[in-house]
Amino acid sequence: MVSHAPSFEACAFRVGxxxxxxxxxxxxxxxHAAKLTPVPLAPExxxxxxxxxxxxxxxIDVRRRLGLPAAAAETPRTNLVIELGxxxxxxxxxxxxxxxxxxxxxxxxxxxxAERAAAEAVTGVFAxxxxxxxxxxxxxxxxxxxxxxxxxxxxxxxxHDG
Amino acid sequence: xxxxxxxxxxVQEFLVESTENLDQLDRDLIALEQAPGDEERLASxxxxxxxxxxxxxxxxxSKLGALTHSGEHLLGRLRDGKLTFDDRVTGSLYSMVDxxxxxxxxxxxxxxxxDHDFRDLAQRLTAVAAGEAVEAAPLRPAPADASPxxxxxxxxxxxxxxxxxxxxxxxxxxSSIRVDVGLVxxxxxxxxxxxxxxxxxxxxxxxxxxxxxxxxRINAVTNALQETAxxxxxxxxxxxxxxxxxxxRDLAVSCGKDVQLSIDGGDTELDRTLIExxxxxxxxxxxxxxxxxxxxxxxxxxxxxxxxxxxxxRAFNESGQVTIxxxxxxxxxxxxxxxxxxxxxxxxxxxxxxxxPDEKILQFIFEPGFSTAAAVTSxxxxxVGMDVVKTNIEAIGGTVDIHSRxxxxxxxxxxxPLTLAIMPALIVRSASERLAIPQAAVRELVPLxxxxxxxxxxxxxxxxxxxxxxxxxxxLLPVVFLDEFLGLRERTACRDDGTVVLVRxxxxxxxxxxxxxxxxQPAAAGVGEAASLSxxxxxxxxxxxxQVGLYAGATVLGDGGVVLILDLRGILRAADVPAxxxxxxxxxxxxxxxxxxxxxxxxxxxxxxALPLERITRLEHVAAADLQPLGGRQVxxxxxxxTSVVDADRLLGAEATTPADAVKLVVVGGAEGTVAVSVxxxxxxxxxxxxxxxxxxxxxxxxxxxxxxxxxxxxxxSRGLPW
Numbered sequence: 001m002v003s004h005a006p007s008f009e010a011c012a013f014r015v016g017x018x019x020x021x022x023x024x025x026x027x028x029x030x031x032h033a034a035k036l037t038p039v040p041l042a043p044e045x046x047x048x049x050x051x052x053x054x055x056x057x058x059x060i061d062v063r064r065r066l067g068l069p070a071a072a073a074e075t076p077r078t079n080l081v082i083e084l085g086x087x088x089x090x091x092x093x094x095x096x097x098x099x100x101x102x103x104x105x106x107x108x109x110x111x112x113x114a115e116r117a118a119a120e121a122v123t124g125v126f127a128x129x130x131x132x133x134x135x136x137x138x139x140x141x142x143x144x145x146x147x148x149x150x151x152x153x154x155x156x157x158x159x160h161d162g
Numbered sequence: 163x164x165x166x167x168x169x170x171x172x173v174q175e176f177l178v179e180s181t182e183n184l185d186q187l188d189r190d191l192i193a194l195e196q197a198p199g200d201e202e203r204l205a206s207x208x209x210x211x212x213x214x215x216x217x218x219x220x221x222x223x224s225k226l227g228a229l230t231h232s233g234e235h236l237l238g239r240l241r242d243g244k245l246t247f248d249d250r251v252t253g254s255l256y257s258m259v260d261x262x263x264x265x266x267x268x269x270x271x272x273x274x275x276x277d278h279d280f281r282d283l284a285q286r287l288t289a290v291a292a293g294e295a296v297e298a299a300p301l302r303p304a305p306a307d308a309s310p311x312x313x314x315x316x317x318x319x320x321x322x323x324x325x326x327x328x329x330x331x332x333x334x335x336x337s338s339i340r341v342d343v344g345l346v347x348x349x350x351x352x353x354x355x356x357x358x359x360x361x362x363x364x365x366x367x368x369x370x371x372x373x374x375x376x377x378x379r380i381n382a383v384t385n386a387l388q389e390t391a392x393x394x395x396x397x398x399x400x401x402x403x404x405x406x407x408x409x410x411r412d413l414a415v416s417c418g419k420d421v422q423l424s425i426d427g428g429d430t431e432l433d434r435t436l437i438e439x440x441x442x443x444x445x446x447x448x449x450x451x452x453x454x455x456x457x458x459x460x461x462x463x464x465x466x467x468x469x470x471x472x473x474x475x476r477a478f479n480e481s482g483q484v485t486i487x488x489x490x491x492x493x494x495x496x497x498x499x500x501x502x503x504x505x506x507x508x509x510x511x512x513x514x515x516x517x518x519p520d521e522k523i524l525q526f527i528f529e530p531g532f533s534t535a536a537a538v539t540s541x542x543x544x545x546v547g548m549d550v551v552k553t554n555i556e557a558i559g560g561t562v563d564i565h566s567r568x569x570x571x572x573x574x575x576x577x578x579p580l581t582l583a584i585m586p587a588l589i590v591r592s593a594s595e596r597l598a599i600p601q602a603a604v605r606e607l608v609p610l611x612x613x614x615x616x617x618x619x620x621x622x623x624x625x626x627x628x629x630x631x632x633x634x635x636x637x638l639l640p641v642v643f644l645d646e647f648l649g650l651r652e653r654t655a656c657r658d659d660g661t662v663v664l665v666r667x668x669x670x671x672x673x674x675x676x677x678x679x680x681x682x683q684p685a686a687a688g689v690g691e692a693a694s695l696s697x698x699x700x701x702x703x704x705x706x707x708x709q710v711g712l713y714a715g716a717t718v719l720g721d722g723g724v725v726l727i728l729d730l731r732g733i734l735r736a737a738d739v740p741a742x743x744x745x746x747x748x749x750x751x752x753x754x755x756x757x758x759x760x761x762x763x764x765x766x767x768x769x770x771x772a773l774p775l776e777r778i779t780r781l782e783h784v785a786a787a788d789l790q791p792l793g794g795r796q797v798x799x800x801x802x803x804x805t806s807v808v809d810a811d812r813l814l815g816a817e818a819t820t821p822a823d824a825v826k827l828v829v830v831g832g833a834e835g836t837v838a839v840s841v842x843x844x845x846x847x848x849x850x851x852x853x854x855x856x857x858x859x860x861x862x863x864x865x866x867x868x869x870x871x872x873x874x875x876x877x878x879x880s881r882g883l884p885w
Binding site: 046 | 351352354355595648649650701702703704705706707709710712713715716718722723724725726
């Protein structure tokens, strides 16, 4: 089917049974088998830190973020490194699928019952030939993880008196 | 007062800036020639010339002023559309730029504008500006005694007054370049990459002397490169200091005061990002000192002080940090007013405030909102916005403290790290993780006693589950088990085979229990514990992870592994270190000795009591079943002997209660012997806030003392000793 409507390039990936896509313009690179450094007491969806040519990149486990069951230990995972402004993040996904042009007029609003945790980051749905692709806004995904300070400053009455 | 030296610095800055502006002017003129209608470009040229004119007026360079004034006039007419852009106009403007450049060079080498006057050029500029009336007519014929074309004259003047700069004697504008900060960042990143590659190279097992020699050279070059790359981020602190002579002068004039400013250590270097961060706090401190600290001349005279107040700014390097002191010889801070205000604002109980030393009282002016109160400002004459100063300095990992002597003056001392980009850090192990602790905060590494098999002779973790402490040279310090705190694993009772890293953050001192320090990094293998101290390049971890509040950043080690850098201030807050607050009782002054410190407990019946720390040998936690009755008293087996146990309530003349399953014991020793006092709860270690007030009337009590703002009975331990 040929569409002449405006479209945008999306990079599709798979997490469990679900397909997602992000604007391919923000994808910097794809890494397989990268070593992650865990971050104790970080939000659950943070899988760790990735060392990428001198930069430290936080890795967001999309599976955990969406509340899907953990993958089997031997399941290979892939890092989809994205750039948002000056910041880099990596999305830990099961598999990067392809890059395809998605016609804007065929993007539908998010279906009710979409993954609850992801709902705030999913901006629309596109019915591809064989699967349903959820369009993910990485900016919103990151923002949804930035909460109020986890440990508010506790003042013990006067803290500098002695 | 702006001294000659300060002025010279200003002139230097003016020269560098103007030379840069002239280069821009050249480019703008060329662009304008190609697109004469470009109004924005014209406006930019006008502004540049106007700036140079203004500055020359400020420094009293009259020739430069006159010349740029003529140029400005010409440009003004162009801008207003009274004159069209043509070759005559361009030519005269280029001549002006050349002349300005020549004058600047003369100033730079001789300190003055030189002998040549540029009246002819100025006249020509004025003539061209007036050109509208004679638009079609040829340029007015030159006078009979026509001077050579201005540009030539300028060149001659320049040649006469200045020597051509040699490479050894470069002009200020030529010896420095402006580099984008991002570029410096990428260079540092690349150097980091190089360090990793270097380490890989070193780990190759080879005996080939040629390879070894090459690896050795690469190693040396890499180290030097890293050092140099880091230095590119440093700037002398005079970038901040330079504007203070003017600030102080203006403020002194407006307050009717006479202030002599002296500046020392302006060449002390600091990371440029930090320079920006300390600019506002320092300005605030300087303004405060002039505005509120230093008295008007008549008041000073009446107090027998010189009429001219002295304000001194000093910067120097001290143990890896930069210290900046702002010191005035003014009236000091009215401690009594601060004390009253602190009590009035409910920051401290009145009786406690009375017992706190002046140094402590002064710290209240850093409390948020404290100093905005007008009453304090007018009475103490000091301290507006000090909380903001403190917050800003702490945000970059620095500290502020204040010392004041009434009538003699005030010193505010700001300490900031040299850079946030790179710092020495201790790499430690906890469970399966490696973490970095900023070395600036580390006071001491204390190996614990060791398990039974290998007694290392160090201290043990004492105290109870809810308040573990370690005793180091007679002081009990609270500890945090890093593994448990970070959720890496369960704390296994009181592990005694780890190491305590004693750290001091702000005024809090506490210990962090780790498994050990990281040994044998490839970069410095086999140097023992020293090897764990690395200079790490701090990398940001982004808002996603900095919100956790426990990490100051991350770094990449020589083996390529990523290590998180602990934010000790965050840990202090999150772990809610029990005695942290109390330990700060020993802050400003050197840590108080045990003689003035007490262990505060609650008896099982709820009475608040204190025991002098100097008498306490250890804290113990035993099962109730371990207490054995023995001839009307109880004993507990300790090592090879027995210690008698006495209930604190019993000492106080009340009925002893039977402890539940666990007993908390405070073991007290003295020349007379040892006894274990059984208590209900260990509360805190606190410094005495008042002298001991003897009390012989109450059973079991030797006196009364203010501890933690509360009147507390001190247990008469000697009564517990059965012999």
